Amino acid sequence: xxxxxxxxxxxxxxxxxxxxxxxxxxxxxxxxxxxxxxxxxxxxxxxxxxxxxxxxxxxxxxxxxxxxxxxxxxxxxxxxxxxxxxxxxxxxxxxxxxxxxxxxxxxxxxxxx
Amino acid sequence: xxxxxxxxxxxxxxxxxxxxxxxxxxxxxxxxxxxxxxxxxxxxxxxxxxxxxxxxxxxxxxxxxxxxxxxxxxxxxxxxxxxxxxxxxxxxxxxxxxxxxxxxxxxxxxxxxxxxxxxxxxxxxxxxxxxxxxxxxxxxxxxxxxxxxxxxxxxxxxxxxxxxxxxxxxxxxxxxxxxxxxxxxxxxxxxxxxxxxxxxxxxxxxxxxxxxxxxxxxxxxxxxxxxxxxxxxxxxxx
Numbered sequence: 001x002x003x004x005x006x007x008x009x010x011x012x013x014x015x016x017x018x019x020x021x022x023x024x025x026x027x028x029x030x031x032x033x034x035x036x037x038x039x040x041x042x043x044x045x046x047x048x049x050x051x052x053x054x055x056x057x058x059x060x061x062x063x064x065x066x067x068x069x070x071x072x073x074x075x076x077x078x079x080x081x082x083x084x085x086x087x088x089x090x091x092x093x094x095x096x097x098x099x100x101x102x103x104x105x106x107x108x109x110x111x112x113x
Numbered sequence: 114x115x116x117x118x119x120x121x122x123x124x125x126x127x128x129x130x131x132x133x134x135x136x137x138x139x140x141x142x143x144x145x146x147x148x149x150x151x152x153x154x155x156x157x158x159x160x161x162x163x164x165x166x167x168x169x170x171x172x173x174x175x176x177x178x179x180x181x182x183x184x185x186x187x188x189x190x191x192x193x194x195x196x197x198x199x200x201x202x203x204x205x206x207x208x209x210x211x212x213x214x215x216x217x218x219x220x221x222x223x224x225x226x227x228x229x230x231x232x233x234x235x236x237x238x239x240x241x242x243x244x245x246x247x248x249x250x251x252x253x254x255x256x257x258x259x260x261x262x263x264x265x266x267x268x269x270x271x272x273x274x275x276x277x278x279x280x281x282x283x284x285x286x287x288x289x290x291x292x293x294x295x296x297x298x299x300x301x302x303x304x305x306x307x308x309x310x311x312x313x314x315x316x317x318x319x320x321x322x323x324x325x326x327x328x329x330x331x332x333x334x335x336x337x338x339x340x341x342x343x344x345x346x347x348x349x350x351x
Contacts, residue, residue, distance in 0.1 A: 028148045047172035051180040
C-alpha cells in the first residue's frame, strides 16, 4: 500500500523534526529511519529530503555542522534547535487532532471494506 | 579511475551544470549516493548496479533541480548578481584596455611622421587587431567546450573564488585605468594639443563603434557556443 505523495509531503516536516528530537542525524540515516519505522511503506525519493532539511534550516528550526563519519567521510549532520522543538510540539498537537478525529470516525464505522 | 568513479563524477558534473546546486549540496548528495551504494554492494550488486539503483533512489536530476531551486533562491539571485557585476567589470576593463592599446599603437607609429588623422586611424586599427586576436584566443580556448560545460564550470565556482574573481577584476580595472592615463599623458606630450584633439575626435567615433560592436561580438560568440551540439555534456542518466 503506497502512501500518497501529498501525505508524504505533509508528514515530512514532523517526521524529520521527530527523528532529530531523538538526536543529531544526517540525511541518509533519517531516510533509513523513516523506511524502517514505516516498514518500507513510506517511500521517499531520497534526494527530496535535503531541500526539506535546508528549508527547515532557513526557518531556524534546525542547524547543521560537518563532521567525519567512522569511515572518514565528511557528513553534514543536522541538530534540532529550540525553535524546532517548539515547532515539533505544534505539529504534534495538530497531527493528534487529525489522528483523534479520524480514529473516532473509523471506530464508529470500523468496516469500510 | 574506475568505471564507477567515472559514473559518479559524470553524475555530479551533470548536476553541477545547474546553478540550483551549491558545492555543499553536491557534496551532501554524493555522500548519500555513496552510502547507499555501500549498503547495496554487500547484497550482491556490482558497483555499477549499486550506482544505478542509488542514483535512481536519489531522484531524477530535473526533479532534484526543481526542488533545490525553490530552496536556493537567495543564493541563485546573489550568484546572478555577482556574474552581472563581473560582466560589467569586464566590459569596463575592455574599454580601458582598448583606449590604452589605441594610444600604444599611435605612440609606436610616431616615428613614421604621419599626420594626426593617420595616427588616430593607426590607433583604431591596432585596437581592432588586438580585439580580433583576443576573440580568436577566446574561441580557441572554448571551441571544444559546450555552453553547458562552460557555464557549469563557472557556476560551481565557490564563493571565495567568486569574491576573489570580482576583487581581481576591480584591481585590473584600476590598473588599466592607470595605464590609460599614462598612455594619454605620453600621447599629449608627443603631439601638440590641437593634433591630439583631432585624433581624439576620430578615436571617440571609433570608440562609439567599439562600445556597440563589442557586446554584439560577445553575444554572437555566446550564441554560437550555445547553439552548438552539446556533445561534451556528461550524461545525467547513463
